[in-house]
Amino acid sequence: MLKSxxxxxxxxxxxxxxxxxxxxxxxPLVVLIVFSFNExxxxxxWTGFSLKWYxxxxxxxxILRALFNTIIVAVVASFLATVIGTIACFxxxxxxxxxxxxxxxxxxxxxVNPEIVTGVSLMLxxxxxxxxxxxxxxxxxxxxxxxxxxxxPYVVLSVLPKLRQISPYLYEAAQDLGCxxxxxxFKVILPxxxxxxxxxxxxxxxxxxxxxxxxYFTSGATQTLxxxxxxxxxxxxxxxxxxxxxxxxAVVLLLLIAINLRQIKDxxxxxx
Numbered sequence: 544m545l546k547s548x549x550x551x552x553x554x555x556x557x558x559x560x561x562x563x564x565x566x567x568x569x570x571p572l573v574v575l576i577v578f579s580f581n582e583x584x585x586x587x588x589w590t591g592f593s594l595k596w597y598x599x600x601x602x603x604x605x606i607l608r609a610l611f612n613t614i615i616v617a618v619v620a621s622f623l624a625t626v627i628g629t630i631a632c633f634x635x636x637x638x639x640x641x642x643x644x645x646x647x648x649x650x651x652x653x654x655v656n657p658e659i660v661t662g663v664s665l666m667l668x669x670x671x672x673x674x675x676x677x678x679x680x681x682x683x684x685x686x687x688x689x690x691x692x693x694x695x696p697y698v699v700l701s702v703l704p705k706l707r708q709i710s711p712y713l714y715e716a717a718q719d720l721g722c723x724x725x726x727x728x729f730k731v732i733l734p735x736x737x738x739x740x741x742x743x744x745x746x747x748x749x750x751x752x753x754x755x756x757x758x759y760f761t762s763g764a765t766q767t768l769x770x771x772x773x774x775x776x777x778x779x780x781x782x783x784x785x786x787x788x789x790x791x792x793a794v795v796l797l798l799l800i801a802i803n804l805r806q807i808k809d810x811x812x813x814x815x
Contacts, residue, residue, distance in 0.1 A: 572792060579785035596786040606787065609771035612683060613752060616767060620690035621747035627691070628698030629740055632706050635699070650696045658693075662760035665689045669761060681763025689761040690751040697750065698743035705739030742802055749798045753791060 582593035600606060635646055653661060665685075672679040679685050709732065717727035755769035762770060768791065775784055 575785050576789045576792070579782065579789045581782065581785075584782055596782040600783045600786045600790075603783065605766075606768075606771060606783070609766045609768050612686075612765055613767040613769075616683065616686045616690055616758075617748050617751040620687050620694055620751050621744050623687070623691045624694040624698050624747045625740060625744045628695050628743060629702050629736070631695075632699055632702045632736075635703060636706055650699050652696075653693050654696050658754075658756040659760075661693060662689075662757040665692065665757065666760040681761060681765075683762075683765045685761045685763065686758060686765060686767070689757050690754065693754075693757060694747035694750055697746045698740075701743035701746060702736055702739040705736040709735050738805055738808075742805055745798050745802050745805075749795055753795060 577589075579596060580592050580594065581589055582591040582595070635643055638646065665688075666681075669679040669681055669685045669688075673681070679688070713731055714727055717731045718724065722730060753769060754767075755773065758767050758770055759773070766774070768787070772784060772787060775781060
C-alpha cells in the first residue's frame with residue numbers, strides 16, 4: 544500500500560516537473576507568436592487581431608534581401624555539406640579502426656567547439672586569405688564556406704549509421720548480377736542511405752537558417768536574417784521582429800517535424 548502511494552506521488556511530481564519545463568520553454572514563444580498578431584505596437588496589452596506587421600514585414604526590402612541571402616546560403620551550404628559528407632562517409636567506413644576513431648573525433652570537434660571560437664577562427668582565415676592571396680573576400684561566398692564547415696559533421700553523423708547497416712557484400716552482389724559499378728551504387732546503395740542523406744540535408748539547412756554567431760563573423764557586408772534581427776533589436780524594437788521570429792520558428796518547426804516523421808517511417812520499415 545505504502546509503495547503504491549509513493550509511486551503515485553512520484554508519478555505526479557514527475558508529470559508536474561515535466562509540465563513546468565514545457566511551460567518555461569514554450570511560454571515565451573507563445574507570447575511572441577500571439578503578439579505578432581497584435582494590432583498596436585504594445586508588447587503588454589492586446590488591442591486586437593491584425594496582420595499588418597506581417598504586411599509591413601514583407602514590404603521591407605532590407606528584410607526581404609536578408610531573407611534571400613539566408614535562403615541562398617542555407618540551400619547551397621546544405622547541398623555542399625551533404626555531398627561532401629556523404630562522400631566522406633564512404634572513406635571513413637573503409638578506414639582502419641584507429642584511423643576511423645581519429646577522423647570521427649576531428650569530425651565531432653566543430654559540434655562541441657563553441658560557435659564563437661569557430662566564427663573567429665574562420666574570420667581570421669578568410670581575412671588572411673583575402674589580404675595575402677586576394678581570395679575569400681568576406682561576403683556571401685565566405686558565408687557559404689563557413690556554413691558548409693559547421694554543417695558537415697551533422698551530415699556525417701546522419702549518413703554514416705545508414706551506411707554501416709548495409710551489407711558489405713550487397714554492392715558486389717549487384718555487380719555479379721550485371722550492374723556496372725555506377726549503376727550498382729545508384730540502384731542499390733543510394734536508396735538504402737537516402738533517408739540518412741535527407742535527414743542530414745534537413746539538419747544542415749535548419750542549422751544554417753538560424754545561425755547567427757558564425758554568420759556575424761564571416762558575413763562581411765552581407766546580411767542574413769539573424770543578423771538583420773540583431774540590427775533591428777539594437778534600435779527601436781518593432782513588432783515586425785515578432786512576425787519575423789514567428790515565421791522562422793514555424794519554418795524550423797516544420798523541418799523538425801519532417802525529420803521526426805522520416806525517422807518514424809524508417810523505424811517502421813526496419814521493423815517490417
